[in-house]
Amino acid sequence: MSVENVIRSVIEKNPGEREFHQAVREVLESIEPVMKKHPEFEKAKILDRIVVPEREIYFRVVWEDDRGEIQVNNGMRIQFNSAIGPYKGGLRFHPSVYRGIIKFLGFEQIFKNALTTLPMGGGKGGSDFDPKGKSDAEVRRFCVSFMNELYRHIGPNTDVPAGDIGVGGREIGYLYGQYRRITNRFESVLTGKGMNWGGSLVRPEATGYGAVYFTEEMLKTKKETIKGKTVAVSGSGNVAQYAVQKANQLGAKVVTLSDSNGTVYDPDGISGTKWDFVMDLKNVKRGRISEYADKFGVDYCEGERPWKFECEIALPCATQNEISAKDAKMLIDNGVIAVAEGANMPTEPGGVDLFIENGVLFGPGKAANAGGVATSGLEMCQNHIGMSWSFEETDRHLHNIMVNIHKQAAAAAEKYGHKGNYVIGANIAGFLKIANAMLDQGQS
Numbered sequence: 001m002s003v004e005n006v007i008r009s010v011i012e013k014n015p016g017e018r019e020f021h022q023a024v025r026e027v028l029e030s031i032e033p034v035m036k037k038h039p040e041f042e043k044a045k046i047l048d049r050i051v052v053p054e055r056e057i058y059f060r061v062v063w064e065d066d067r068g069e070i071q072v073n074n075g076m077r078i079q080f081n082s083a084i085g086p087y088k089g090g091l092r093f094h095p096s097v098y099r100g101i102i103k104f105l106g107f108e109q110i111f112k113n114a115l116t117t118l119p120m121g122g123g124k125g126g127s128d129f130d131p132k133g134k135s136d137a138e139v140r141r142f143c144v145s146f147m148n149e150l151y152r153h154i155g156p157n158t159d160v161p162a163g164d165i166g167v168g169g170r171e172i173g174y175l176y177g178q179y180r181r182i183t184n185r186f187e188s189v190l191t192g193k194g195m196n197w198g199g200s201l202v203r204p205e206a207t208g209y210g211a212v213y214f215t216e217e218m219l220k221t222k223k224e225t226i227k228g229k230t231v232a233v234s235g236s237g238n239v240a241q242y243a244v245q246k247a248n249q250l251g252a253k254v255v256t257l258s259d260s261n262g263t264v265y266d267p268d269g270i271s272g273t274k275w276d277f278v279m280d281l282k283n284v285k286r287g288r289i290s291e292y293a294d295k296f297g298v299d300y301c302e303g304e305r306p307w308k309f310e311c312e313i314a315l316p317c318a319t320q321n322e323i324s325a326k327d328a329k330m331l332i333d334n335g336v337i338a339v340a341e342g343a344n345m346p347t348e349p350g351g352v353d354l355f356i357e358n359g360v361l362f363g364p365g366k367a368a369n370a371g372g373v374a375t376s377g378l379e380m381c382q383n384h385i386g387m388s389w390s391f392e393e394t395d396r397h398l399h400n401i402m403v404n405i406h407k408q409a410a411a412a413a414e415k416y417g418h419k420g421n422y423v424i425g426a427n428i429a430g431f432l433k434i435a436n437a438m439l440d441q442g443q444s
Contacts, residue, residue, distance in 0.1 A: 003028045003035065006047045017100030019320060023107050023345060024051055026352075030427040033416045038435075044443075046435045053106065055079040058099075059149040061127055063142045066135055074098075075146050077125035077153055077161070080106040083437040086157050087123030088113055088373060090164030093171065097126045104320070105164075105344055109373070111430030112366040115405045118377035123159055125150070131166050132286075143174035151179050156188045156383075162376045163192040165319065168238065169204075188383035191376035195388075200379035202394040203372075208242030209395070210371015210402050211315055211342040211363070212250065217406035218338055218361040218422070227251035232311035232331075234258045235318035236282055236289045239342045239369070243315050244270055244278075256306035258318065259289040263306045266298040310334040317342030325350030332358050341365035356421060367409050367426040374401045 010024050028047065035041055061075040076099065079087040089109040092102070102124050110122030127146060131139050154161060163172055172192045179189055186198075193199035202209070216226055229252045233240050236257040244254045253269040257278065270278065270292075277295060281287045293300035307314065307327040314336050316322055320343065323331075328351035331339070339355055340363035341347060347355070347362075355362040375398055382388055389397075405426075412432070413425030 003032050003047065006051060010051050014100070014103070017103060019104035019345070020100045020107065022349065023104040026349065026423070027111065027427050027431070030424040031431050034428055034431060040439065041435050044439055046438055049438065050081065050110070050434065051107070053078050053080045053103065054082060057153050061129065061142065061145045061149070063145045065138050073127050073129040073142070075127045075149060076102055077123065077150060077159070078102050078106045079123045079159055080121070081110045081434060082121035083434055083441060084114060085119035085121045087159035088120035088162070088376065089122055089124040090162045091167045092124070092126035092164040093129045093131050093166030094126070095128055095130045097128045102126055108344055108366050110434060111427060112370045113373055114430040114433040115367060115408060115426060116370055116374040116377060116401055117404065118374065120373065120377055125161060126164065131171065136170070139171060140174045143171055144178045147175050147178040148182070151182050154189055160188065160380060161190055162373070165237070169194060188380050191379045193379070198383050200375060200382055200394060201389065201391040202398055203375050203379060204238060205242040205245070206375035206398055207239045207342060207369050207372030208244070208317065209246045210374065210398060211239070211243050211317070211340045211368045212246040213371065213399050213402035214363045214368040214406055215313060215315070215338055215340040216250070217403055218340070218363055221410070221420070222361065224337070226313065229312040230255055230310065231313045231315060232256045232306045232309055233315045233317055234306050234322060235343065236278060240317040241279060241282065243317055243342050244275060248275065252313065255311065256309055257289055257292065258306050261288055262290060262300055262302040263304050264289050264293045264298055264300050265306070265309055266296065307331050312337050314339045315342050316346035318346065319343055320345045321348050323347040323351045325354055327351060328354040332360060336360055339363065340368040342369050344369065352423060356423070362422060364423045364426055366430065367405050367422055370405055371398055371402055374398060
């Protein structure tokens, strides 16, 4: 079956799942040169198989709120591909969660995990539960109910979930506690754990740091450096926070942050005590980014994203499809030279095309934001050997992984005639590893 026929089949069999359709098209169209060189992949129906999850698990989550009222949410775990290791990917708790988003995320995770070179398959899960505005007790009761079903389908050598949007250290703690109570086992079944009970240093920082490390490697190809550059960052959660920190450490100036309500613009830079304020605002007080504008007397753009401001580097770290073609054009007009996706698929296809056509260095999420899952893999390694590495050692491993991901993507792009195109390069490099593993293992 041709690439276009596989895409058409995915759309027909998965109606209404726009994000999943988008992810499949983006990957499959870019690997057409590989399929032409490897007829054995077509004979083994690798494309037909790789777009269908190995397993999809759906369940209801019944919990009690603080008023004593029963609430019901949907829960799911999509185990997409385990050809190179146990399923690995986050859990997302957000009202927007539905089958199509989790499938898109799980599909992307297959290739992202392959690029890390660590033995991890691809999966994703979550719920339409919204932890925002809930008490700790309500979040705990929800997590207990969620794990009461999920525990049957996960394990250290089967499926190792992590956090994502709406699932941070608090949620991982509640989930792990219930898993341990049910199974009577203390094992590496979740990552993002607390440092006192099996977690890894650098895990909170990893995705943000990794996106900046990948940006550094892209800039080196143009004999540029991040030092002295103006950076626009979207989001203000975990990924954005540590992308800002690492960019500051390397001498850049970050001028924006955002949340679902709007964007702050600080031309003097978000660093020092200002960054400390953001960390307290978002991680302790769980407030809105507009409070930053009130505190420091800077511009707040309600309902807007950061892409209208002048910058040389853009780091979208919020959510999918947050940079449209119009946004991409604004960034290009304002002098952007590099974009690295700290979130999953934050740039719409039209925006990606514009960046590449205009010579903007563009790091797709499956490469640029792989630092999070890479460090989750490092956490699994530490758990298996019963050791805990220092911050510096773990960060060194992370940096090396991001450098290697850049090398893989760059080399694959050049080999297949698309030098400098990291979208094609990352897709091809990740796909080849998975496809060859599937081929080696037969009809699985």
